[in-house]
Amino acid sequence: MYASVRDVPATGTPGTGSRRVGGTVLALGTVSLLTDVSSEMVAAVLPVYLTLTLGLSPLAFGVVDGLYQGTSVLVRLGAAAAADRWRRPKATAVLGYGLSALCKLGLVVASGAAAIGAVLAADRTGKGLRTAPRDALIAAASPPGGLGRAFGVHRAMDTTGALLGPLVAVALLLWLPGDYDSLFLVSAVFAVLGLAVLVTFVPERTRVAGAPPVRWRQVTALLADRPVRRVAAAGAVLGLLTVTDGFAYLLLRERGAVEAALFPLLFVGTAGVYLLLAVPLGRLADRVGRVPVLLAGHAALLPAYGGLLLLPDAGPWLVALVVGALGVYYAATDGVLAALAAELSPEDVRTSGIALVQTAVAAGRSASAVLFGLLWTASGQWPALAAFAVALAVALPAVRWSLRGLQRVAA
Amino acid sequence: MTGDRGRAAPARRRLLVFLAVVALCVGGTVTYLLVQRQGDVEAAAAAAADEAGRERLAVADVQAVPHVVVRSTEPGPSSGSVALVPLDDPAGPRAVLDLACDRVAAARGAAVCLQTLPGIVPAYRAVFLDGEYRETGSADLPGLPSRARVSAEGSYAATTVFVTGHAYTDAQFSTETVVTDLRDGDPTPLGNLESWTATWADGTRVDAEDRNFWGVSFVGDGPGFYATLGTGGARHLVRGDADERTLTVVAEDGACPSVSPDGSTVVMKETDPVSRAAVLTAYDVSTGERTRMAEGRAVDDQVAWWGDRVLYGVGSGLADSGAADVWVADPLGGGQPAILVPDASSPSVVLPGN
Numbered sequence: 001m002y003a004s005v006r007d008v009p010a011t012g013t014p015g016t017g018s019r020r021v022g023g024t025v026l027a028l029g030t031v032s033l034l035t036d037v038s039s040e041m042v043a044a045v046l047p048v049y050l051t052l053t054l055g056l057s058p059l060a061f062g063v064v065d066g067l068y069q070g071t072s073v074l075v076r077l078g079a080a081a082a083a084d085r086w087r088r089p090k091a092t093a094v095l096g097y098g099l100s101a102l103c104k105l106g107l108v109v110a111s112g113a114a115a116i117g118a119v120l121a122a123d124r125t126g127k128g129l130r131t132a133p134r135d136a137l138i139a140a141a142s143p144p145g146g147l148g149r150a151f152g153v154h155r156a157m158d159t160t161g162a163l164l165g166p167l168v169a170v171a172l173l174l175w176l177p178g179d180y181d182s183l184f185l186v187s188a189v190f191a192v193l194g195l196a197v198l199v200t201f202v203p204e205r206t207r208v209a210g211a212p213p214v215r216w217r218q219v220t221a222l223l224a225d226r227p228v229r230r231v232a233a234a235g236a237v238l239g240l241l242t243v244t245d246g247f248a249y250l251l252l253r254e255r256g257a258v259e260a261a262l263f264p265l266l267f268v269g270t271a272g273v274y275l276l277l278a279v280p281l282g283r284l285a286d287r288v289g290r291v292p293v294l295l296a297g298h299a300a301l302l303p304a305y306g307g308l309l310l311l312p313d314a315g316p317w318l319v320a321l322v323v324g325a326l327g328v329y330y331a332a333t334d335g336v337l338a339a340l341a342a343e344l345s346p347e348d349v350r351t352s353g354i355a356l357v358q359t360a361v362a363a364g365r366s367a368s369a370v371l372f373g374l375l376w377t378a379s380g381q382w383p384a385l386a387a388f389a390v391a392l393a394v395a396l397p398a399v400r401w402s403l404r405g406l407q408r409v410a411a
Numbered sequence: 412m413t414g415d416r417g418r419a420a421p422a423r424r425r426l427l428v429f430l431a432v433v434a435l436c437v438g439g440t441v442t443y444l445l446v447q448r449q450g451d452v453e454a455a456a457a458a459a460a461d462e463a464g465r466e467r468l469a470v471a472d473v474q475a476v477p478h479v480v481v482r483s484t485e486p487g488p489s490s491g492s493v494a495l496v497p498l499d500d501p502a503g504p505r506a507v508l509d510l511a512c513d514r515v516a517a518a519r520g521a522a523v524c525l526q527t528l529p530g531i532v533p534a535y536r537a538v539f540l541d542g543e544y545r546e547t548g549s550a551d552l553p554g555l556p557s558r559a560r561v562s563a564e565g566s567y568a569a570t571t572v573f574v575t576g577h578a579y580t581d582a583q584f585s586t587e588t589v590v591t592d593l594r595d596g597d598p599t600p601l602g603n604l605e606s607w608t609a610t611w612a613d614g615t616r617v618d619a620e621d622r623n624f625w626g627v628s629f630v631g632d633g634p635g636f637y638a639t640l641g642t643g644g645a646r647h648l649v650r651g652d653a654d655e656r657t658l659t660v661v662a663e664d665g666a667c668p669s670v671s672p673d674g675s676t677v678v679m680k681e682t683d684p685v686s687r688a689a690v691l692t693a694y695d696v697s698t699g700e701r702t703r704m705a706e707g708r709a710v711d712d713q714v715a716w717w718g719d720r721v722l723y724g725v726g727s728g729l730a731d732s733g734a735a736d737v738w739v740a741d742p743l744g745g746g747q748p749a750i751l752v753p754d755a756s757s758p759s760v761v762l763p764g765n
Contacts, residue, residue, distance in 0.1 A: 048555065174529070175448060178733060182447050189440045193433060200429040259553060377620040 024141035025150045027201035028134055029157030034194030035097060036158055038104060038187045039123070040165025044264075045173065049180050050116065073359055075128035080136075080355030081219045089133035089140075089351050090204040096130025097198055099123075101191035107184040132355035139342035139350060140205050145286055147343055148293075151335030152282020159275045163268060214348045227344040227406060228353050232360035234399045235337060238298050239364025240371070241392040242329075243305070243385065245270065247372050248322055251381060255312045257319050266323055273327020274334075281331045282339070290340040291403050295396055297332025300325050305389035309382065337361065344406065454486075462487030466504040470544075473497050473506040477762045479715075479722065480517035481755035483507060484735050493524065493544075494755065498717070501737075501752045508544055513556040517759045521547075521565025521593050525556030525572070537570045539591065539598040548598035553587055558713050559757075562629035562636075563672070566594050567653055569627030569636070586625040588638065590653045601653055609640065609649070609658040617660070619643060624658070626667040626713050627651070630674050637661075637668040637677055648679060648694070665694060669714045669721065678704070678714045678721050678742050691723075693742035704742050717760040719743070724756030 083092035103123040110119045135151070142150035168190075169183060176182050222228055243251075249266045252258050258266060285293040304325035307318050314321075338354055345353025368388075375384035462485070473495040483494035483505065493515050495506040512524035520542040528534040535552035542565065550570075558571040571588040592599040604624035609617035623641040630636060634653035639646050640660060648665030651658040666689060668679040675696055680689035681703075691704040691714070714721040721742050724735045735756035740748035752758065 172444075176444065176451060179447060179451070182444060185443065186440060189436050192436055196429055196432045196436075200425050259551070373620075 021146065021150045021153045022141045024202055025138055025153055026157075027197055028138055028141075029154045031097065031194045031198045031202070032134070032154060032158040033161035033164075034190050034197065035100065036161030037165045037168060038190035038194065039100065039127075040162045041169035041172075041183065041190070042104065042107065042165075042187050044166035044169045045180065045183060072124045072128040073362065075125050076132060076355050076359055077352070079129045080132040080351040081216070083133045083136070083351040084219055084349045085214050085216060087205065087214060089136045090198075090202055092133040092351075093130045093137065093202075094195065094198060096126045096128070096133070097191070097195045099126035099129065101188055101195055104184055104188035104191050108181050108188075132351050132358060135338045135342065135354045135358075136351040137202060137205070139339070139354075144343055147339035148282035148285035148290065148336060149279060150282070151339045152279040152331075155282075155331075155335040156275050156278040159271050159278065163271050163275070166264070218346070219349050219352050222345070222349055222352050222356060225346070225353075228341070228356060230402060230406070231337075231340055231344060232357045234403055235357050235361040236364040237395055237399060238294075238333075238392075239361040240368045241388060241395050242298065242301060242365065242368055243372055243388050244365055244369045245326060247369065247376075248304070248308075248326060251308050251385065252319055252322055254381065255308070255318065257315050266319070269319075269323040270326040270330070273324055274330040277328060277331035278335060281328075282335055285332075285336045285339065290336050290343075291400070291406055293332050294336050294340065295400055297329045297336070298392065299396055300328040300332065302389060302393055305385055305392075309385055309389065340406075455488075458486040458490075459488050462489060468495075468497070468504050468506040470495060470506040470508065474761075475763060477760070479717070479737070479752060480515060480522065480759050480761055481505075481724075481737055481752055482512055482515050482757040483755055484733060485754040490733075493522075495761075496752050496755070498760070502750075510538075510540075510544065512538075512757070514559040514757050515759070516559040516561050516568070516757070517761050518561045518563055518565050519761060519764055521561050521568065523559045523561055523568040523570065523591075525552065525559050525570060527556065535572060537568075537591075539568060539593060541565075541596070547593070547596060550589070550591070550598070550600060557586065558588075558626050558667070560627050560629060560713070561593070561759075562631065562633040564632040567591065567629055567633040567636075568593055568598070569629070569638075571625040571627070586623045586641075588624045588627060590627060590636075592653070601656065604638065604651070604658065607651070607656040607658055610660070612660050617642065617658075624649070628669045628677075628713065630670050631672070637670050637679075639666045639668065639679075641666070646680075646682075648677065662694065662699065667713045668694075669716060670696075671716050671719070676742065678716075680710075691742070702743055704740060705745055706738075706740060706748055712756070714742075715759045722751060722758040722760065724758060 079092050079096070083089045100123050103119050103126065106119040106122070107116070110116050138150055138154055139147060168186070172183050172186060173179070245267075249258075249263060252266065253263070281293060281297075304322045307314065307321045311318055337357060341354045341357035342350055372384055372388065375387060465485075465487075477498045478495050479498055479501065481494050481496060483492055484490055489507050491511045491513075493508040493510045493512055495508070497503070510524060511526060513527055514525040516523050522540040522544060524538045524540065526536045526538060528536060535554060535556060537550045537552055537559070538546055539548045539550075541547050552570065552572045554572040554574040556570070557573050558569075560569045561567065568591045569588060570591070571586055574585050574587050588604045590601045590604070592601055604627075605622060609622065611617055617640065619642045621642050625639050625641070627636050627638045634655075636651045636653060638649050638651055638658070640649045640658070641647075646664060646666040647660045648662040648668055649658045650661045664681045665677070665679040666681075668677045670677045677694045677696060678691060679694055681692045681701065682688070683690050688709060691706050691710060693702040693704060695701075708725055710723050710725055712723040712725070714723040716722075717739070719741065720739055722737050722739050724737050727734045727736050734754065736750045737752040737755045737758045738748045739751040740746070
C-alpha cells in the first residue's frame with residue numbers, strides 16, 4: 001500500500017494528471033485512517049463511560065467538550081506558522097499525532113472530570129497541531145492538477161477510519177464487557193501505529209540548500225494576501241450559513257423521522273456518502289475547477305433545508321435527503337477547500353494558508369451553531385431554518401462573484 | 412525526495428524499525444487482550460461458583476415482609492438483576508428475580524425496570540410490572556436509563572433517560588422524562604414533560620428551548636409530583652400534576668428530588684457555593700428551610716424514603732467496576748451515613764399492605 005518511500009511529486013502535470021496518487025498521500029491517508037479509528041472508538045464510548053462509570057453529568061461533559069474550542073484555534077494557527085517558519089510540516093504533524101496518542105494512554109490513568117477534561121483538551125490540541133501541516137504535506141506530494149483527487153483519497157481513507165472506530169469499540173466491549181481501560185489501550189495502539197506510518201513513510205519536505213529561511217513577516221503577510229483572504233472570507237461566510245450536522249440531525253428527530261436510538265446511524269449514513277463521493281468529486285474539482293464544486297456542495301444543502309421546511313412528514317425519504325445532502329456537502333467541500341487553499345497559498349507559507357482557511361471555516365461553523373441556537377430559541381425552528389436557507393441561497397452567487405478570477409491560478 | 416542509492420540503506424533500516432514497532436504493538440496488545448479475556452472468563456467462573464454457594468430466599472417470603480427492592484450487584488451471573496432484601500436483615504440473604512435492569516423502582520402493586528438491550532446500536536426499554544413482577548407493558552426509551560420511579564400504590568410510573576447525540580458532531584445532551592399512567596393495568600404514556608405546560612413561580616411560561624426535566628418523585632400515589640427543571644445552566648425544583656399535565660417552579664437550586672411519604676420534606680441536590688458540587692439537602696416544603704445532609708460524596712442517585720430516613724446507592728471499589736452499596740442516612744437528624752444493603756443500587760422500600 002505504501003511501497004514507495006521515495007515519492008517524487010510529478011510537477012507541472014496540468015489537468016487530469018496521472019491516474020494514481022503518490023505513496024505519500026496513501027501513507028498520510030493510512031495515518032489518518034488509523035488515527036480516526038483510535039479517536040472515534042473513544043468518542044463512541046465516551047458519553048457512556050463518563051455518565052455510567054464515572055458518574056459525571058452529561059451536561060458537565062458538554063461543557064468540558066466545548067470549553068477548548070478557542071484554544072484549539074490559536075494552537076492551529078500558531079503551529080502552522082511555526083511549521084512554515086522552520087520548514088518542518090512533518091515534525092509539527094508528528095508532534096500533533098504523538099500528543100493525541102499519549103492522550104489515549106492518559107485516559108487509562110485519568111479519573112474524575114478535571115483529569116478527563118485535561119486529557120480531552122490535550123487531544124484537541126493535538127488535532128489542532130496536525131491538521132494543516134498534514135494537508136500541506138499532501139499538497140506538496142501531489143501534482144498541482146491532481147490536488148482534488150489527492151485530498152479526496154485522503155478524506156475517503158480518513159472517513160473509513162471514522163466509520164471503523166465505533167465498530168472496533170463495540171466489538172471490543174462485547175468481548176471484554178465494561179473493560180474501558182483495554183479499549184483506551186487499543187485506541188492508543190492504533191494511534192501509535194498511525195504515528196509509526198507517519199514517521200516511516202512520509203518524508204519531510206527537503207529544501208534546496210542555500211534557500212533563504214522563511215521569515216515571520218512572510219507568514220503574517222498572508223493576512224494581506226488577496227486570494228487567500230478571499231477564500232478564507234468565503235469559507236467563513238459559507239460556514240456561518242450552513243446548519244451544523246448536530247442541528248440538522250436534531251431537526252430530523254423533531255419531525256419524528258428518526259428515533260433517538262438510531263441517531264448514530266445518521267452519522268454513519270453521512271460518512272458513507274462522503275466516503276463514496278470524496279474521490280469522484282475531488283477529481284471533478286480537478287477537471288472543472290475547485291470553486292464550482294465547492295459552491296455546488298453548499299447548494300446541495302438547499303434541497304435538504306427545503307425538505308425539512310416543506311415535507312416534515314416525509315419520514316425515511318427526508319432522512320435520505322438530509323443524510324445524502326450532508327454527505328455530498330462534505331465530499332464537495334472539505335478536501336476541495338483544502339486543495340484550493342493549498343494551491344492559492346505561496347509555497348513557503350502553504351501550511352499557514354491552509355490553517356487560515358480551515359480556521360475561518362471552523363469559526364464560521366461555530367458561529368453558525370450559536371446563531372442557529374439563538375434563532376431557534378427566539379423564533380422557533382421553522383423561521384430559523386428558513387432564514388438560513390434563504391441566506392445561503394442569496395450568499396452562493398455573491399460568493400461566486402467574490403471568488404471570480406481565482407480559477408486563473410488553478411488552471 | 413530523491414531516490415539516490417545513499418539513502419537506500421537508512422530507508423531499509425527504517426522499514427525494519429517500523430515492522431518491529433508494528434509487531435511489538437500488535438503482538439503486545441493481542442497478548443494483553445487475551446490475558447484480560449482469560450481473566451474475565453476465570454472471574455466469571457469464580458463468581459458463578461460463589462453465587463452457587465450463596466443462600467437465596469423465596470420471593471414470596473420477602474414480599475410478605477417490609478423489604479427493599481434493589482438492583483443486585485453481587486458478583487456472579489445474577490449481577491444486575493432485581494433483588495428483594497428483607498429490611499430486618501438487609502445484609503443477609505436476598506431473593507433474586509430473573510429480571511435484569513439498569514434502574515428499578517418498586518412500590519405496592521407495581522414496578523418499573525429500565526433495561527439496556529445490547530447490540531451494535533444498543534436499545535433501551537422500560538418494562539412495567541405488576542405487584543407480582545409480571546410484565547404489563549413496555550416502552551422503547553430513546554437513550555441511557557437515568558431515573559425511575561413509581562407512585563406509592565403503583566398508579567403512576569416515571570422514567571428519565573439521557574438522550575445522546577453522537578459526540579463526533581456536536582455534544583448534544585438532553586434528558587427525556589415520561590410519566591406513564593398504570594391505573595387500568597394497561598400502561599398509558601402521558602407524554603414527555605417537555606410537552607407539558609410549565610410556568611415559573613410568577614406565572615410566566617417556561618419556554619426556553621434548552622429546558623430539560625428529570626428525576627420525578629411522586630407525592631404519595633400521585634398525580635402530584637416533584638421533578639427537576641434544568642435551563643440556562645441552573646436547576647430548579649418543580650411541582651407537577653400528571654393529570655393536569657402542568658409543572659410549576661417552586662424553588663431554586665434543587666435537582667433529583669425525593670419527597671417524604673408524608674409530603675413534608677424533599678431531599679434533593681443543591682449546588683455547594685464553593686465547590687460547585689451537587690450535595691444532598693433536606694428541603695422543608697412549608698418553610699423553605701434547608702438542612703444540608705452529612706454526606707460528602709457525590710451521589711449519583713435519587714434517594715428513596717424509609718420512614719424518616721433515606722436510602723441511596725453509592726459506587727464502591729473501582730470507578731468503572733459497577734459495584735455499589737445502598738447507604739442509609741437520617742436527612743434531618745444528622746449523623747453519618749452507613750451501609751444498609753451491600754452490593755446493591757437503585758433502592759426502593761416496599762411495605763406490604765395490611
